[in-house]
Amino acid sequence: MAIETGFNRPLPAFSSLMLSRRQTLKFFALTGLMLTACEASGDRATLDTVDETLPDMNLTSTAFTANTAIPQKYTCDGQDLSPPLNWEAPPEGTQSLALIVDDPDAPIGTFVHWVVFDIPSDTRQIAEGRAPNGRFGKNDFGKQKYGGPCPPGGTHRYFFKLYALDTTLGLEAGVTKAKVLEAMEGHVLAQGELVGIYSRQR
Incomplete structure (x- = not known):
């Protein structure tokens, strides 16, 4: 009025x-x-990208080299095994390691394939088809384990990212990648990254 x-x-x-x-x-x-x-x-x-100011742990695989095709046996079209991974010793003061594998090219946004944290700091490799000691977060398949590349179409990139941390995260198993990244903030001492590509044969 x-x-x-x-x-x-x-x-x-x-x-x-x-x-x-x-x-x-x-x-x-x-x-x-x-x-x-x-x-x-x-x-x-920022934790999802390589920080050039941090030491590089030189993450590699005997199954594929950087920016080349991931063999079918490590995907949903094959045995869906996790690929073998190797890396150099992390810096002094490292208390644990964390590993995240994701696909930023998924049509719904970044798709998470593997989340592992609180890996013992003296770990230097993960054998083919084996899970490291540690706790497992939930991937976007809804499972607490490795889920291989399974793109709906086209060629996708798969980022294997390893982090050396100055602490253990102590999170519950089954947490999301976002929760792990949040807990990692301010604790990353070194990183390693390996990128592979995959496209399904139809």
């Missing part, structure tokens, strides 16, 4: 002004929360 003035010009009622102020305060509060969430997400995103 409007208030009439001597100049015959309506002014907004007081209650309308108060509502507007409340809405404005809510808008700024929501904006602040969104910015905070974006900043946190951005911090976690």
Whole structure:
């Protein structure tokens, strides 16, 4: 309802002004929360890429070399075995290792294939088809184990990422990759990355 003035010009009622102020305060509060969430997400995103300032643990595989095709036996079209992996000794002070395998080319966004954390720091390799000692997070197949490449179409890249940490994470088994990355923030001493590609034969 409007208030009439001597100049015959309506002014907004007081209650309308108060509502507007409340809405404005809510808008700024929501904006602040969104910015905070974006900043946190951005911090976690940096762990998804190689930090050139950190030592490289030279993650390799005897099954394929960097940026070449992953053999079918390590995919959903074969035996779906985890590939053999090897790496160099992590820096002094390393308390545990973490391994994440994902596909950033999936049509629904990055698809997670393997999450392992609290791997003993003296581990230097993972044998073919074997799981390392440690705790397993949940992949995007909904399982706590390795799930090989299984792209719906085209050629996809698969990032094998190893992290040396100055702590053990102590998370429960079955947590997501996002929870692992969040717990890793500020604890990464070194990294290793190996990228393989795969396209299904139809």
